[in-house]
Amino acid sequence: MKPDNYERNHALAAEYVVGTLQGAARRRFERWMMVSARVRRQVWYWERRLQPFNESLPEEVAPRAVWNSIEQRLFPATAPVAARWWQTLTAWRWSTGIAVLGVFALLLWTPSPPVVTHYVGVVQSQQAEPLWLVNASGDQRLSVKAMPPVQPADDGRDYQLWLLPESGAPISLALLPTGGARLQMNLSDQQVRQLLQSRSLAISLEPAGGSPTGQPTGPVVYQTRLVQL
Amino acid sequence: MAKADDGLVRALARIAQGDRQAFAGFYQKTHRAVFGMCLHLLRDRDEACDVLQETYIQVWHHAGEYHCDRGSVQTWMMSIGRYRCLDALRRRRHEADYDSVSDRQESNTLGPMDNVGNLLDRQRLNHCLKDLDERYRSSIEMAYFRGFTHQELAVAMGEPLGTTKSWIRRGLDVLRRCLDT
Numbered sequence: 175m176k177p178d179n180y181e182r183n184h185a186l187a188a189e190y191v192v193g194t195l196q197g198a199a200r201r202r203f204e205r206w207m208m209v210s211a212r213v214r215r216q217v218w219y220w221e222r223r224l225q226p227f228n229e230s231l232p233e234e235v236a237p238r239a240v241w242n243s244i245e246q247r248l249f250p251a252t253a254p255v256a257a258r259w260w261q262t263l264t265a266w267r268w269s270t271g272i273a274v275l276g277v278f279a280l281l282l283w284t285p286s287p288p289v290v291t292h293y294v295g296v297v298q299s300q301q302a303e304p305l306w307l308v309n310a311s312g313d314q315r316l317s318v319k320a321m322p323p324v325q326p327a328d329d330g331r332d333y334q335l336w337l338l339p340e341s342g343a344p345i346s347l348a349l350l351p352t353g354g355a356r357l358q359m360n361l362s363d364q365q366v367r368q369l370l371q372s373r374s375l376a377i378s379l380e381p382a383g384g385s386p387t388g389q390p391t392g393p394v395v396y397q398t399r400l401v402q403l
Numbered sequence: 404m405a406k407a408d409d410g411l412v413r414a415l416a417r418i419a420q421g422d423r424q425a426f427a428g429f430y431q432k433t434h435r436a437v438f439g440m441c442l443h444l445l446r447d448r449d450e451a452c453d454v455l456q457e458t459y460i461q462v463w464h465h466a467g468e469y470h471c472d473r474g475s476v477q478t479w480m481m482s483i484g485r486y487r488c489l490d491a492l493r494r495r496r497h498e499a500d501y502d503s504v505s506d507r508q509e510s511n512t513l514g515p516m517d518n519v520g521n522l523l524d525r526q527r528l529n530h531c532l533k534d535l536d537e538r539y540r541s542s543i544e545m546a547y548f549r550g551f552t553h554q555e556l557a558v559a560m561g562e563p564l565g566t567t568k569s570w571i572r573r574g575l576d577v578l579r580r581c582l583d584t
Contacts (some may be wrong), residue, residue, distance in 0.1 A: 188575040192546045193489045194553050221482045222474035223582050226525035227547050228481045232442045233435035240452050241430060259417045294544055304559045307541050321559025324422050354561055403529055
């Protein structure tokens with residue numbers, strides 16, 4: 175590695191944050207971060223820039239046992255502080271309320287650029303092998319890229335993509351490509367609304383040419399959920 | 404720095420001085436986002452719980468090392484958790500299925516860590532991703548959201564290893580140039 179190569183360092187920092195810098199190269203880079211403030215700053219740059227990826231993921235409350243384990247490990251000989259959480263929560267509630275009001279005030283005063291929404295979903299096999307990559311954007315376009323391992327189904331059947339609305343029957347969207355091919359289509363206004371509400375898609379195996387009834391007739395073999403970026 | 408982050412910075416300062424009450428409040432306030440990310444990356448609830456625990460042990464010991472060059476407190480927290488997830492994935496390559504993560508709940512409410520800065524960052528990233536070559540974008544998304552290695556990307560996309568390496572590298576380079584404009 176050449177410590178003074180700024181562009182190369184940036185590339186390594188990016189791959190470190192994304193996670194594709196692996197093995198010995200990753201460990202070497204971590205040692206390098208310890209001695210170079212400049213390299214650390216480049217890593218922080220990428221952490222900040224890609225943080226919106228993390229914010230697009232759904233939050234989830236962890237089991238209470240996790241906090242109990244943390245307390246037991248850090249403070250094994252003393253009583254837990256959990257009993258007084260309500261005090262902390264109350265304080266947070268007030269500070270949160272004030273902060274949220276501040277954000278609203280800022281939003282009112284800050285001219286917003288046009289909102290560009292982007293959704294992504296990976297349809298995977300039971301072995302977590304990616305099969306189709308689904309991208310949807312707020313301008314009604316939906317694209318589906320079939321990964322090369324996806325081969326045409328047996329018996330000449332087709333994979334059919336369905337939108338699963340929050341209520342009501344599945345809505346047929348398209349017959350899916352296989353073997354690395356890509357499909358691009360436009361959704362109707364109503365389909366966009368329903369997709370944004372449920373973000374749920376399913377894939378069934380249907381007779382060649384698609385379901386003859388307009389509803390899934392074969393087995394639903396995969397499901398996925400889109401996450402918003 | 405956004406107002407919403409001020410409270411978290413103050414909490415970290417108190418944690419660095421050994422304030423357990425502040426630590427409990429900090430955990431309550433921040434753990435949902437970290438845990439959600441861990442679940443998404445690891446697809447294994449028990450493993451996500453372990454990583455979450457390790458993440459906050461690290462926060463307790465290193466709270467004083469946070470500074471604003473690291474980005475928001477949330478960015479710092481998520482980075483700690485993300486690297487621990489990547490370590491876990493290295494030890495155990497993609498065994499769990501997406502659907503094993505059940506009962507997810509999406510929060511549509513405005514949380515204390517949402518702020519105008521975050522919104523603009525997200526819009527900028529979305530804008531740049533939209534303009535990115537699809538092969539580059541797919542590679543980056545699969546690596547970031549699933550922790551795929553170069554080799555796994557090559558197999559998944561049916562391309563030579565050198566090609567997917569090149570896609571990631573070029574994609575990130577194009578992304579940086581767009582984000583910096």
